[in-house]
Amino acid sequence: MSNFGNKVQFEVYQTMTKPDPDRLPISYEEWEAKAREVLNDGPFYYVAGGAGGEETLKDNLHSFARYKIVPRMLRNAEDRDLSIELFGKNYDSPLLQAPIGVQSIIHEDGELASAKASAALNIPYITSSASTKTMEEIAEVMGDAPKWFQLYWNKDPEVTASFVRRAEAVGYDAIVVTLDTPMMAWREKDLKNVYLPFLIGEGVGNYFTDPVFRSRLESPPEENPAEAVMHWTKTFGNPGLTWEHLLFLREHTDLPILLKGILHPDDAKMAHEYGVDGIIVSNHGGRQVDGAVSSLDALPPIVEAVGKEMPVLMDGGIRRGADVIKALSLGAKAVLVGRPCMYGLAVAGEQGVQEVLRNLLADTDITMALSGCSSMAELNRSILLNTKR
Ligand SMILES: Cc1cc2nc3c(=O)[nH]c(=O)nc-3n(C[C@H](O)[C@H](O)[C@H](O)COP(=O)(O)O)c2cc1C
Numbered sequence: 001m002s003n004f005g006n007k008v009q010f011e012v013y014q015t016m017t018k019p020d021p022d023r024l025p026i027s028y029e030e031w032e033a034k035a036r037e038v039l040n041d042g043p044f045y046y047v048a049g050g051a052g053g054e055e056t057l058k059d060n061l062h063s064f065a066r067y068k069i070v071p072r073m074l075r076n077a078e079d080r081d082l083s084i085e086l087f088g089k090n091y092d093s094p095l096l097q098a099p100i101g102v103q104s105i106i107h108e109d110g111e112l113a114s115a116k117a118s119a120a121l122n123i124p125y126i127t128s129s130a131s132t133k134t135m136e137e138i139a140e141v142m143g144d145a146p147k148w149f150q151l152y153w154n155k156d157p158e159v160t161a162s163f164v165r166r167a168e169a170v171g172y173d174a175i176v177v178t179l180d181t182p183m184m185a186w187r188e189k190d191l192k193n194v195y196l197p198f199l200i201g202e203g204v205g206n207y208f209t210d211p212v213f214r215s216r217l218e219s220p221p222e223e224n225p226a227e228a229v230m231h232w233t234k235t236f237g238n239p240g241l242t243w244e245h246l247l248f249l250r251e252h253t254d255l256p257i258l259l260k261g262i263l264h265p266d267d268a269k270m271a272h273e274y275g276v277d278g279i280i281v282s283n284h285g286g287r288q289v290d291g292a293v294s295s296l297d298a299l300p301p302i303v304e305a306v307g308k309e310m311p312v313l314m315d316g317g318i319r320r321g322a323d324v325i326k327a328l329s330l331g332a333k334a335v336l337v338g339r340p341c342m343y344g345l346a347v348a349g350e351q352g353v354q355e356v357l358r359n360l361l362a363d364t365d366i367t368m369a370l371s372g373c374s375s376m377a378e379l380n381r382s383i384l385l386n387t388k389r
């Protein structure tokens with residue numbers, strides 16, 4: 001991916017002789033506005049919305065604006081390299097697609113489109129437990145491209161173990177355990193729209209095809225979907241989890257285990273003590289604890305606490321190349337991208353997601369060069385100014 005940004009920029013200018021109102025958007029704001037045009041209230045606000053008064057959702061973005069890049073000059077940024085290494089594997093760039101469930105509410109191709117877009121750019125795709133398409137269908141369209149599996153820890157430990165077995169069997173490279181969503185937060189927009197996709201049978205694909213989940217039902221989901229959905233609502237999340245439960249997971253997989261949803265440095269230290277392989281600093285895109293610290297503000301103390309021991313990734317509010325550069329300069333090894341990909345999916349399916357990611361990569365590469373850096377290893381706090389008072 002050497003000097004990717006210049007190539008993409010050149011391609012855009014070359015293929016366009018004048019501005020074309022029908023072409024795909026460039027900016028995040030434009031993608032979001034176009035997605036708003038094509039989605040009904042229920043699905044749009046399910047994606048765009050956050051918990052409570054959306055303080056954390058907004059703060060995820062504002063935190064980036066508080067940090068300023070202080071570019072360095074005359075440092076030869078002619079040849080650049082965006083690649084990183086994680087758990088012994090090389091990745092072309094520091095971007096991953098965040099796990100996002102129920103994508104069929106956004107586009108009929110759902111996760112298959114997003115996964116294929118990721119594969120085309122060699123960007124790891126994180127399949128959600130709550131995906132509409134099954135983890136096997138998604139793995140199949142991705143071939144050998146990098147893919148991770150996000151686990152929602154079911155109340156039934158045998159379902160949890162079965163999910164992990166299935167993910168391993170079809171070639172996922174890591175398990176991401178999301179800790180911040182053992183239950184749905186108070187999401188005012190969804191309550192107002194009376195919109196919960198799972199109750200209409202969306203996002204349950206992995207469950208309805210799971211042999212253990214099915215064995216707990218009186219009749220198969222195809223015959224009695226209402227019973228299956230009811231069982232899903234009772235077992236989906238596990239607010240009773242403790243650190244000890246992670247030992248159960250370790251017994252069931254040799255894959256790297258990452259914890260997603262860590263915001264407190266003491267929890268990061270606990271993760272290290274319990275043999276976890278990596279951390280994703282995240283507040284679930286402001287969708288769970290309203291008033292929670294923004295992801296970017298949570299990042300530096302966590303990097304300080306465990307950054308030498310394990311890779312620290314982050315998500316929440318990544319919209320542009322400068323955001324990627326800021327997060328990496330604060331010590332994140334890589335970043336996950338959530339809503340921007342979903343707006344790309346809404347507007348133009350697979351092509352839309354690919355365009356969003358391609359442009360973000362190009363912007364990242366160019367911003368890195370203009371900041372005087374040539375590789376991820378060169379990004380550090382010396383090019384950042386924190387203007388927060
Ligand atoms: C519609 C939607 C569904 C999501 N579903 C999941 C999920 O199934 N599992 C998960 O761990 N996180 C889920 N997330 C959270 C994302 O993985 C990620 O943490 C968040 O979107 C990052 O913030 P951003 O949207 O500002 O990039 C979801 C987010 C959205 C917007």
Ligand SMILES: CCCCCCC(=O)C(=O)O
Nearest residue numbers: 101130181183184236287
């Ligand atoms: C009952 C909670 C299911 C949430 C699954 C999708 C998700 O994570 C989200 O944020 O929405």
